[in-house]
Amino acid sequence: MSNTIYIGYYFKVKPIQPAVEILIAELGYAGFESFVETEEGVTAYIQKEEWNENNLDDIQILNSDEFEITFTFEEIEQTNWNEEWEKNFNPIVVDNVCAVRAPFHEKFDTQYDIIIEPKMSFGTGHHETTHMMIQHILKNDFKDKSVLDMGCGTGVLAILAEMKGAKPIDAIDYDNWCYLNSLENVERNTCKNITVIEGDASVLKNKYDIIIANINRNILMQDMETYVSCLNKNGLLFLSGFYADDIPMIQNECEKHLLKFEEKLERNNWVSLKFIN
Template sequence: MADYIELTFIVHPLEQGNDVLISQLSELGFESFVEIDTGFTAYIPEHQYDSTQLNLALSFYTDFFKFSYETKIIPQQNWNKEWESNFQPIDIDGKCCIRAPFHKTEKKYLYDIIIEPKMSFGTGHHNTTQLMIQQLMKMDVKGKSLLDMGCGTGVLAIMASMMGSNPVTAIDTDDWSYTNTVENLQKNNINNVFVHKGNAQILEGKLFHTILANINKNVLLADMSIYVESLEKQGDLVLSGFFETDVDELKHKALAIGLKFEDKAVSSQWTMLWFIKK
């Protein structure tokens, strides 16, 4: 389990700069982003951080807007403290609350999800996690098999289980995410989610009615054919982790391999796409 690097960016003009820089950093392996009043913070495992590569990528934008950043190492044991001091519970459409164990909520929610962050992607603060949950709440998954691919904290698998999906499978390549998902399942008294460590290659021979994949554009493009092979006919594939500018490329791939486009949602340029297998 590695420490994480936190980059805090000050950006001007804010909206334009945030969107462009977050998009660029997501391509460099940064896993999570939190927008703040003056810019945003970004997180990446320390062993994946390459300052030379980062500065080269950022150099292309110096003529378009102003930005600066500071770097800090966050040891794994300090992440709960970092979380507690910086983040608040997330309310999604008044129906779903995502909170840490130390957060208290007076309101009754249909879905009250407890997440011990552990620096895994999927605490609910990222636009893509919220987009995925909003889409999930529109779907009928009761009694249907579901896969949360790239599960992070396991929040989508937990949400699906609470909505009646059964059985649920959660997969991630990261040791920390695997451990965190198992812990979060226990905290939410979920016992029908099966967690595996690995990538899309372990899906061979498995079938699901619904597949959720909140990862990044490059992985989605590379693995989409495997998702389709693992999807039942008339099954749902919900994708996020990319920007609106990536939609055409992803749709082109999806339509070419037997998927039918159903819907799209956008939040601060981050995008969700919903497809159904023909």
């Protein structure tokens, strides 16, 4: 598969809050998938194949009299990502139990210590959806459970699943860049039970006790039937990558496939849902 090229938008925002939070939410709806908050505002990334000059037409805050927002944009070469993240990536600690850090950060005194070479904000733990998925994994029993991390990004969720005793684990992403990055991070964390696969839902053939899918609403809706067909009886399905407004649509699709809703986490209008088969 070919490498994914991104368009980076650099927004300067005055005053910063609450404008940045609103802007990120609206950009998420418009197809932007990665965000870095900066001292001046926010940097947002969208895949070049999803980009067109009309992407910002529905971003209402850009026309607000309350905030002054200017921006520039450029095509991002992949070689720029490491440098960008060394400048912008800060370590995080989730619930005082799990740390996610880069190799250039000092080790934390936490039960779980995950080291990743960060190349995008989805999958580092900084984005709300990954943060909530980490919370789900921390709260649930993964020992000796077979796990699928669908849309694995950096592989951080698969890595934490192994640290919690899961095996075997498949980590799948259609993006070649994510696939290669997950391979690096699996090795960096000396994981032994994770198989990284490049592809989409069409490559699924195994059955799992737990499926983690942190992607986006449209892909979740499109592939739900496939996920359910791969889920063992009494298996758990954790979903994220969408907003609170999307819950009825997602929940209806899950219930159509006889999944039972169990729990919701919410963080800055992003949500993560837990279902049982």
